C-alpha cells in the first residue's frame with residue numbers, strides 16, 4: 497500500500513529546519529498519580545522525555561507500565577499530577593481550555609487500538625466528523641474527507657460502514673480521520689493491537705510514509721516487530737523510562753544522513 501497525496505505539498509510547519517525550534521515535546525519530571533479510595537497508584541514516576549519534530553518513535557513496555565497514561569498526557573487529553581510539559585516551547589499547564597482544544601483538534605491526530613469509529617456512519621462520514629466540530633462548510637468537509645481517505649488507499653470504500661470493512665481498512669479509516677485536519681503529530685496507542693501481523697505491518701508502512709512527509713509519529717506497542725519500524729524506541733517499566741535507544745532503522749538513517757552531509 498502506498499500513501500498517496502493528491503496534494504503533494506508538505507505543510508510549512510511540518511518541514512524540517514524551517515526556522516522553528518526542532519524540539520517539539522519536552523516532558524520534565526512528569527508524574528501521574530491516581531487515587532482510588534484509599535489506594536494511591538503511581539502510574540508515572542518522573543518521566544523525562546524530549547521528542548524532536550519529525551521523529552518516529554515507539555514507546556514500549558508491559559501492560560500497566562504507564563504507556564497510555566503517557567500518551568494521553570502528550571496528547572493533552574490528560575494532565576500530569578506534577579512535572580512540566582512543553583509542547584512547541586509552550587508550557588501546556590498554562591494553556592486555557594480553548595488553547596488545549598485547539599491543539600488537540602489541529603495539531604494532534606489520535607489513532608486507537610479499537611479504531612473508535614461510529615458504527616452506523618460510513619467511512620466518509622467518520623472522517624468528516626472532526627471537520628464538523630471545526631465548523632467547516634459541507635462541501636469543504638467532503639473534499640477534505642475524500643482526500644484523506646484517498647491518501648490511505650480507501651477511495652473505493654468511502655460509502656462502506658465499519659462492519660463492511662476489514663480490520664486493516666477500519667484502522668485506515670481511523671488514520672484518515674486522524675489526518676483530516678493535517679496535524680503535525682500522530683499519536684497511535686497500540687494501533688496494530690487488533691490486527692493480524694500482515695495488516696499490522698501495512699499500517700506501520702503507512703505511518704512510515706506519513707513520517708517521511710514530515711509528521712512526527714509516536715506509537716505505543718508491546719510488539720518488538722512493530723516497534724522495529726520506528727527510528728527510536730523508548731521502553732517504560734513501572735512508570736519510569738528504562739531505556740531510550742535508536743532502532744537499527746534509526747541508526748541506518750542517521751548514517752545515511754551523515755554521508756549526505
Ligand SMILES: Nc1ncnc2c1ncn2[C@@H]1O[C@H](COP(=O)(O)OP(=O)(O)O)[C@@H](O)[C@H]1O
Nearest residue numbers: 530532537539558559560561562563564565566
Ligand atoms: N483512570 C485511571 N484510574 C486509576 N488508575 C488508572 C487509570 N488509568 C490508568 N490507571 C493505572 O495506571 C497504570 C498505568 O496504566 P496505563 O497507562 O493504562 O498502562 P499501559 O497503557 O502501559 O497498559 C495501571 O496500573 C493502571 O491500572
Ligand SMILES: [Mg+2]
Nearest residue numbers: 563564565685
Ligand atoms: Mg495502554
